[in-house]
Amino acid sequence: MLAYIARRLAQLVLVLVGVSLITFIIMFVVPGDPAALLAGKNATPEKVAQIRQNLGLDEPLYVQYGKFMGRLLRGDFGTSYQTGQPVSEMIRENAPNTIQLAVAAVLIELIGIPLGIYSALRQYTFWDTTLTTGALLIWGTPVFVLALLMQYVFGLKLGLLPISGSGGETFLWIIPADLENLEALILPAVTLGIIEVAYISYMQRASMLEVIRADYIRTARAKGVAERRVVLKHGLKNALIPVITIAGIDLGALMGGAILTETVFSRPGIGLMIYQAIGARDMPVVVGGVLFATFFYVLANLVVDLTYAYLDPRIRLEEG
Amino acid sequence: MTDDLIGTQEPGGQESIEPMAGGPAMIVGRQPLGLWSDVWRRLRRNKLAVVGLGIIIVFVTVGIAESVSTAAGFNLAPYDPNAVNYELSPEGLGSPPSWSHPFGTDYLGRDIFSRVLVATRISMLVGVIAVAIALAIGLVLGPIAGYYGGAVDSVIMRTADIFFAFPYILFVLLLVTVLGGGFINVFVAIGLLSWAVYARLNRGSVLSVRRMEFVEAARAQGATDLRIIFRHVLPNTMAPVYVAIAMGVGGAISTEAALSFLGIGIQPPDASWGKMISDYLSYMAAGRWWMELFPALALVITVFGFISFGNGLRDATDPKLKE
Amino acid sequence: MAERLLEVSGLSTHFFTHAGVVKAVNGVSFTLDRQETLGIVGESGSGKTVTALSVMRLVPDPPGKVVAGTIDLKGRDLLAISEDEMRQVRGNDIAMIFQDPMTSLNPVYKVGDQIAEAVMLHQDKGKKEAWSMAAELLKRVGIPDAKHRVTQYPHEFSGGMRQRAMIAMAISCNPDILIADEPTTALDVTIQAQIIEVVIEMQQQYHSGVILITHDLGVVAEMSDKVMVMYGGRTVEYGPVDEVFYNAHHPYTWGLLGSLPRLDLAEKERLTPIKGNPPDLMLLPEGCPFSGRCGYERPECRAVWPELEIVGPEHGVHCHIPADERLTLRAGLPRFLAQVS
Numbered sequence: 001m002l003a004y005i006a007r008r009l010a011q012l013v014l015v016l017v018g019v020s021l022i023t024f025i026i027m028f029v030v031p032g033d034p035a036a037l038l039a040g041k042n043a044t045p046e047k048v049a050q051i052r053q054n055l056g057l058d059e060p061l062y063v064q065y066g067k068f069m070g071r072l073l074r075g076d077f078g079t080s081y082q083t084g085q086p087v088s089e090m091i092r093e094n095a096p097n098t099i100q101l102a103v104a105a106v107l108i109e110l111i112g113i114p115l116g117i118y119s120a121l122r123q124y125t126f127w128d129t130t131l132t133t134g135a136l137l138i139w140g141t142p143v144f145v146l147a148l149l150m151q152y153v154f155g156l157k158l159g160l161l162p163i164s165g166s167g168g169e170t171f172l173w174i175i176p177a178d179l180e181n182l183e184a185l186i187l188p189a190v191t192l193g194i195i196e197v198a199y200i201s202y203m204q205r206a207s208m209l210e211v212i213r214a215d216y217i218r219t220a221r222a223k224g225v226a227e228r229r230v231v232l233k234h235g236l237k238n239a240l241i242p243v244i245t246i247a248g249i250d251l252g253a254l255m256g257g258a259i260l261t262e263t264v265f266s267r268p269g270i271g272l273m274i275y276q277a278i279g280a281r282d283m284p285v286v287v288g289g290v291l292f293a294t295f296f297y298v299l300a301n302l303v304v305d306l307t308y309a310y311l312d313p314r315i316r317l318e319e320g
Numbered sequence: 321m322t323d324d325l326i327g328t329q330e331p332g333g334q335e336s337i338e339p340m341a342g343g344p345a346m347i348v349g350r351q352p353l354g355l356w357s358d359v360w361r362r363l364r365r366n367k368l369a370v371v372g373l374g375i376i377i378v379f380v381t382v383g384i385a386e387s388v389s390t391a392a393g394f395n396l397a398p399y400d401p402n403a404v405n406y407e408l409s410p411e412g413l414g415s416p417p418s419w420s421h422p423f424g425t426d427y428l429g430r431d432i433f434s435r436v437l438v439a440t441r442i443s444m445l446v447g448v449i450a451v452a453i454a455l456a457i458g459l460v461l462g463p464i465a466g467y468y469g470g471a472v473d474s475v476i477m478r479t480a481d482i483f484f485a486f487p488y489i490l491f492v493l494l495l496v497t498v499l500g501g502g503f504i505n506v507f508v509a510i511g512l513l514s515w516a517v518y519a520r521l522n523r524g525s526v527l528s529v530r531r532m533e534f535v536e537a538a539r540a541q542g543a544t545d546l547r548i549i550f551r552h553v554l555p556n557t558m559a560p561v562y563v564a565i566a567m568g569v570g571g572a573i574s575t576e577a578a579l580s581f582l583g584i585g586i587q588p589p590d591a592s593w594g595k596m597i598s599d600y601l602s603y604m605a606a607g608r609w610w611m612e613l614f615p616a617l618a619l620v621i622t623v624f625g626f627i628s629f630g631n632g633l634r635d636a637t638d639p640k641l642k643e
Numbered sequence: 644m645a646e647r648l649l650e651v652s653g654l655s656t657h658f659f660t661h662a663g664v665v666k667a668v669n670g671v672s673f674t675l676d677r678q679e680t681l682g683i684v685g686e687s688g689s690g691k692t693v694t695a696l697s698v699m700r701l702v703p704d705p706p707g708k709v710v711a712g713t714i715d716l717k718g719r720d721l722l723a724i725s726e727d728e729m730r731q732v733r734g735n736d737i738a739m740i741f742q743d744p745m746t747s748l749n750p751v752y753k754v755g756d757q758i759a760e761a762v763m764l765h766q767d768k769g770k771k772e773a774w775s776m777a778a779e780l781l782k783r784v785g786i787p788d789a790k791h792r793v794t795q796y797p798h799e800f801s802g803g804m805r806q807r808a809m810i811a812m813a814i815s816c817n818p819d820i821l822i823a824d825e826p827t828t829a830l831d832v833t834i835q836a837q838i839i840e841v842v843i844e845m846q847q848q849y850h851s852g853v854i855l856i857t858h859d860l861g862v863v864a865e866m867s868d869k870v871m872v873m874y875g876g877r878t879v880e881y882g883p884v885d886e887v888f889y890n891a892h893h894p895y896t897w898g899l900l901g902s903l904p905r906l907d908l909a910e911k912e913r914l915t916p917i918k919g920n921p922p923d924l925m926l927l928p929e930g931c932p933f934s935g936r937c938g939y940e941r942p943e944c945r946a947v948w949p950e951l952e953i954v955g956p957e958h959g960v961h962c963h964i965p966a967d968e969r970l971t972l973r974a975g976l977p978r979f980l981a982q983v984s
Contacts (some may be wrong), residue, residue, distance in 0.1 A: 028496055140570065140626075142577055189480075222734060223738075225730075234749055237751050237752075
């Protein structure tokens with residue numbers, strides 16, 4: 001067990017290194033000179049060269065990467081080309097919004113589980129068909145379209161909720177502690193959450209349908225177990241497993257910053273941070289942000305795999 | 321014995337009976353069921369999937385027609401999508417849907433129906449090209465990884481892991497920024513980043529199939545490894561890949577729209593639904609809803625079609641889903 | 644005089660599907676006494692399993708339905724009682740074990756849990772007591788180190804052990820009747836014999852009646868007192884096992900017996916399979932389902948279902964061919980068992 005975890009952690013490091021390398025290389029291939037951008041339109045060549053030297057951009061690639069990795073190992077993500085602010089600080093500023101949104105969205109999407117189960121048990125009825133159709137429709141809607149729709153309906157027309165921003169007080173870094181914070185969270189979280197609810201309810205339904213036809217369900221009935229118990233005890237645990245893993249991975253993925261949602265709702269977060277940095281060719285910020293997102297994603301995968309092994313005794317940590 | 325008196329009746333087989341004297345043939349067999357006709361039969365029963373297929377066919381046809389017409393230089397749409405006409409846009413706010421302009425006009429007086437129609441071409445191209453690229457990479461690396469196993473497998477899969485670990489949209493953004501805008505680059509970027517899905521899918525199937533006996537048989541006949549992989553193993557592992565393709569096209573279209581919405585990718589004068597949604601956004605507040613609505617509808621319906629069909633295909637090819 | 648446990652009369656179960664009506668079981672009748680073993684034989688699709696499921700009222704509805712008949716369990720018609728009452732019967736008065744023990748046991752719960760569940764359900768015992776009973780039962784079916792095994796999961800058991808565990812689960816509440824649906828089909832030949840042993844032993848210990856469903860004639864010969872031969876959803880022949888084997892009267896039974904490989908005959912002897920394919924259960928004729936494969940059909944075979952004809956002590960057959968003609972035909976068959984003991 002411990003060996004398995006150790007191996008997965010090693011993999012995590014490997015992936016992070018790979019990701020940082022690729023991002024680094026890409027940033028260098030990007031057309032556009034951060035120094036020039038920084039210096040502005042009317043800067044003299046000397047000024048630009050000066051900035052380049054300050055940022056260490058005039059050194060060869062591998063030297064830059066080497067320095068970068070060295071700093072990384074010490075926990076220093078470097079500083080933004082644009083603002084000179086330490087990247088780790090920028091991340092710390094933007095992370096709470098992203099984490100808050102991710103957690104809220106995942107909590108909302110868990111509603112999909114009972115919906116999917118109910119749909120499976122009432123297969124082919126009106127409720128089931130409606131739910132499945134609705135789920136597919138929503139799932140297929142691109143997130144920014146849905147975000148715009150939500151904004152329009154609930155924000156502009158009905159004036160119920162704010163359509164942008166964040167702020168207000170939080171408790172324990174991510175739990176809304178006042179109305180302002182909560183209000184700003186609702187629309188983006190629901191937008192993201194609903195699309196995932198659609199996906200999860202569909203998957204849960206499929207999983208449940210498969211489980212309900214299994215031989216061991218027939219055995220349980222043959223023992224005289226009441227139908228309700230057959231479903232809830234014998235069926236549920238099996239049906240839940242694949243869906244829980246989906247929810248877990250979603251949580252990890254959302255840490256990457258839901259950039260589209262953040263853009264539409266003008267909600268500063270990791271996604272927006274990286275997006276702006278790309279535009280400004282601000283390499284340390286991009287790399288720092290991507291590493292942050294990747295770390296959580298891979299970690300989430302690891303946790304999900306462990307949970308999976310815990311829930312399903314057949315999967316007790318096979319090698320490979 | 322007396323097979324000539326009463327013919328053989330096979331369950332599910334073709335009817336082959338001689339009518340008994342004095343009466344019509346009493347036994348009618350059913351059509352033989354091949355694998356794909358079975359899938360088709362199950363698929364047909366799924367109404368959503370059928371609707372999805374219908375949508376796909378409509379949009380793909382329009383896409384092809386538009387591509388042909390663009391290449392040949394003529395315009396299929398009722399109006400020139402780029403023809404500016406200030407008269408149709410009083411106060412620069414466009415005009416609502418009418419008989420002559422079913423989707424209305426935008427702030428420059430351009431016919432929205434024509435614009436949506438022309439943009440279909442871009443979306444369909446995205447789907448096709450991006451997925452084709454991803455498949456080209458994934459269907460080569462996947463089977464190789466699955467077939468050879470060991471170090472080869474590890475290297476390929478670790479690389480796939482890295483690609484998976486990247487936050488998708490951001491990575492595409494990054495790549496597009498690197499390559500520059502323009503729609504070809506967008507397609508390439510999306511395609512380059514999606515190969516991992518197909519590779520992983522495929523590898524799993526290949527892993528399980530490669531131990532099966534017909535592979536032994538082929539090897540015993542002297543087939544080279546390469547031939548075995550691509551001629552024998554691959555065709556048997558394709559079912560989940562077809563599903564992934566359907567979903568992948570839907571995803572690619574969605575991603576392109578998102579990129580255009582963010583302002584990256586498609587450059588004017590090319591129109592794309594995502595770009596239109598982004599362009600016309602500010603007019604919503606002024607109550608000019610039709611500009612935003614129709615491209616959005618086109619987008620949602622198209623993606624829905626692909627996803628719906630993809631899901632239906634998955635259900636229809638799932639051996640565990642007994643009826 | 645043995646106690647009569649079960650009397651099934653005219654049972655018919657049909658499945659109403661999109662593609663048509665599947666007549667899985669048509670007019671099947673049989674009885675079972677205490678400590679008696681009834682073997683039901685036939686090929687896949689003959690209706691054996693559906694018959695058993697019908698007795699347990701476990702036929703999936705939709706699309707299946709018992710459309711005719713009565714099932715009398717010690718005086719009660721199981722088709723007439725409520726679902727709640729039926730649940731009391733399942734696992735308690737009648738227990739069933741299934742063909743594939745790997746998929747028939749729930750993979751995410753411990754074996755002890757699954758056995759204890761049956762006990763707690765029907766015998767009003769507490770959890771601790773139920774679990775110790777489970778361990779005891781595992782020991783009784785011959786699983787070594789039962790106390791430890793009871794805490795394990797199904798995938799940690801071997802195939803034969805899983806089937807033993809299923810048997811333990813089935814007998815846990817001392818049922819009057821044990822239905823075993825192809826209990827040995829999914830197992831190695833060597834294990835098969837062991838499992839049969841276990842079933843026989845349990846039957847003797849608990850004095851239950853056993854319905855053994857199988858397509859393996861060897862198992863039937865070894866274990867059964869009576870045998871019922873099914874084809875296309877109907878009973879074609881029925882009687883004491885010796886009678887049916889040595890004095891078979893139905894062409895299908897001849898086919899079954901004749902297709903058995905035999906070590907003692909000349910090497911040049913070839914196996915004689917039954918020509919043709921199993922019938923399409925949606926397109927069954929009104930008469931005998933075996934017509935078309937029989938080889939001895941008469942014009943009325945397809946159209947009219949033959950009445951029951953008694954051809955020996957408690958031995959009945961459904962066939963239009965006159966009895967004496969049958970005997971002649973049978974004697975001419977190349978590999979008939981009657982010639983060898």
